[in-house]
Amino acid sequence: MPSSIPQLLSGLNPEQLAAVTLPPQHALILAGAGSGKTRVLTTRIAWLISTGQAGPHSILAVTFTNKAAKEMLARLSAMLPINTRGMWIGTFHGLCNRLLRAHYREAGLPQLFQILDQADQLSAIKRLVRSLNIDDEKFPPRELQHFINAQKEQGVRANAVEAWDDFARRRVEIYAAYEQQCQREGVVDFAELLLRSFELLERNEILRRHYQERFQHILVDEFQDTNRLQYAWLRQLAGKAMHIAGGRAKNDLPPNPLPGEGGDYPGAPINGAWIFAVGDDDQSIYAFRGAEVGNMRDLEREFKVAKVIRLEQNYRSHGNILDAANAIIKNNEARLGKNLWTDAGSGEPLRVFEANSDLDEARWIVEEIQGLSRDHSRSEIALLYRSNAQSRVLEHALFNARLPYRVYGGLRFFERQEIKHALAYLRLIANPDDDTAFARVVNFPTRGIGARSLEQLADAAKAQGSSLHAAIGQLGGKAQSSLSTFAQLIVRMREGSADLPLPEVVDHVLDLSGLREHYRNEKEGQDRLENLDELINAAASFVSEEGQHLATDVPMEEQSDLASFLAHASLEAGEHQAGDSDEAIQLMTVHSAKGLEFNVVFISGLEEGLFPHENAVPEERGLEEERRLMYVAVTRARQRLYLSFAQTRMLHGQTRYNLPSRFLDEIPAGLLKWLTPKLKNAYVPKEAPWQDEVKPKTSHKPLPLRRANAPPMHQAIAARREDDSGLRIGQNVMHAKFGQGVIIQSEGSGQDARVQVNFRHAGMKWLALSVAKLSPA
C-alpha cells in the first residue's frame, strides 16, 4: 500500500510539490495543460489525510464532470488505504443533490424530488408556454430556457430580476410561473440544484455552520469554468458569505470570519475552509455558458491568495507543439500569464496541409491516417474540429476507407428516447405529480389519449392549480375513463413493485407500461429493446454500488433506491455512445477534447469563419475565447500535430471560400512544415530546416497565389482540378467499384464537377469528381 508520505510525494516537480504541501491557506494553482493538475489535486488530498491534517470527511473536492470526479476517486483509492466512498468528492451538481436530499425539508423540497435535465427542462417550459397561452414566436421556449438558467446562475430569482419594459416584465412573469410549476411538480433543474443549495446554506445558519465547520479543505478542479453561482456556493462553504444578485457582489451580510482570521490555532480554520483552486485561465472555453474566468482574479483578491503557484512544466507534448501553443496564446490580452515548457525535446514540426476542398481535406486525412496506423493505435489518433457539422465529411471519408471511428457528442445512454420513456414511468411511480414525466408517457405507447383529452386535462389542472395526475378526477366522459385507466396503470406499477429490488422494478415497469411490447412490434425496435434491457443492468449495477455511496454521516433518510437511481440518471447521462470498438479513430469537437490527450491530433477546418468562428469574432472577448480554444486543441497532441484547412468548403448547402485561419499565422513559421506549397503572404525563415523537404502527399500543383480577402477564382479551381486529375472527355478510367469505363461528358467545375462515365459492366453513371475515385487507365 503506497501510503508513506515520501512515497506519496516522490516524483513531483518542485512546483507540484509546493502546491501539494502548501501549509493551510487559500491557494490558487495555475495549472497549464498537461502539467499534472489532477495528480496535484489528488496528491494534495492524500497528503492532507496521511499527514493527519485532515480527516477524509473534512474534505470537499468538486469537479465539473462525473468523469473527473471518478478519476479523482480512483486515484485516491490507489494512493490511500481508505474508503473514499463516503467522501464528499463529486460534481457541483452531484454534491448539491446530496445536500438537498439530506435536507430536503429545510430546502422546501419533497423527499423524492426529481431532477430535470436540459431536455426535460425544455419540455417543461414548452408545456408552461402552452398552458399560459404564451406566444411562442415572441418567447421561444429555447430562449426562455436560456434566460431562466442565466438568471439562476447569477443567483437571481424571478422577484429580483430588473425588468424595464413590457417584454422583460412578461419574461420575468414566465420565469416566476416556471418556478411555481417546478415547485408544484416537485422537480428541480440543474441550475436549481445549485441555487437551492446555495440558498439553503445562506438562510439556514445551523446548517451553514455545520458544513462550514465540517469542511476544512475545499478543493476545486477546473476553477476557470466556475460561474458566479458556483463561486458564491464555494464562498459560502468556505465561510465568506456573498450576495450575488445581478452578478454584483454585495457583501451586505455580516461576513463570517474569514478562515484563519478568527481561528486560534493554525491549520484549523474556525467556521470555514481553505480553498485550493486549480485552474487554467488559458483553457477557459465555456464563457458562452456562463463560466467566469474572472473568478480566478476574484479568488485571488477576496481570499488574499498570497502566491499563485504556476505549474508550467508539461509532461504531455513535444517542444514544438508547446512552442506553437505558447505563441498562439500570447496574443491574448487578458491572461494571468504562463508559459509551458518541457524537457522532452522539440520533436517533429507541425504539419500543415492546404486542401482544395473539404472533401480533399478529408481524403488527405484518411490517407495520412492509413500511413500512421503502423505506429499508432487508432484510438491514439484524434480528429478535432470546431463545429459538429464538420464531422460529416470526415466520417464519410473514414467510412469509405473502412477505418473504424468513433464520434463523440451523440446521444448518450440516459438521453435515448426509449430510456427516457422508461424513466418517465419510474418517475411517476415515485411522484405522480411529475407532469413532465406524465405528459411524456401518458400516451406512449399509444392508448387512445388524444390531444383533446390532454387539453381538457391541462385546463382542469390549471383551474384547480394541481398536477395533471390530480386533475383526472375532474374530467368527464371519454377522456375521464381512458385517463383513469392510465392512472390505475401507474398505481398498479407502484403496488406491483413495492417490495421488489430496483432492477426488477424496472423490468416490471417495462412490461406493464407496454414499452417492451411496443418496441417489439416496431421494425427498427431491436436496438431499443436491447437498450431497455441495458437499463435493467444499469439499475442492477447502480444498486450494487449504492451501498457504499450511502456510507456517510449525512442522514439520507431512507432514500429509496429508485429515487437515487433517477437522480443518477439525470446527473450522469452515461456514455456518449455504446463504446463500439476501442480501436477507433476519435472524432470530436475541440470543446469535447478538453482534458483529453492523443499521440496524433489533426485540427481540421482551420479557416477564418470556421475557426475562429464567424459568430464569435464580433462578440466581445469572442476572439480571445476562440484563441483559447485553439490553444486547447493544440495542447491535446503528444507527438504529432497536423493542421489543415480547405480553400473551398460546403457549408449550409453553399460553397464557401475561406481564408486560412489567423491562428496559423500566429504560429512561428519555423515550427511548421508545409505539406503543400506555402502561402504567398506567409513568412519563410531561412533558418527553418524543414522548408526544403516540402513534398506534397497528393499531387498538388503550386497554387495560383491569391491575395488575402480575395476569394479564389472559379476558373483557377476548375483548371487546377483538370490538371490534377488529368481527366478529359474520352479518357479511360478505373473506378474502385464500377471497374473500367470511359468518360462521356462532363459538367460543372470545381467542387461541382461531374463526369458521365460509361462503364464496361456497370453501365452509364454520373459521378462527382470530388467523391468518386477515378484514376486514368
Place this chain on the structure above:
DNA sequence: ATTGACGCTATTTTT
C-alpha cells in the same frame, strides 16, 4: 395516429 411536405435554421455544451 401516422405520414409527408414545407420551411426554417445552422458554434461550442460538463450537469
Place this chain on the structure above:
DNA sequence: TAGCGTCAAT
C-alpha cells in the same frame, strides 16, 4: 446540405 418542427392530409 440536412435535420428539425409544424402542419395538413390520409
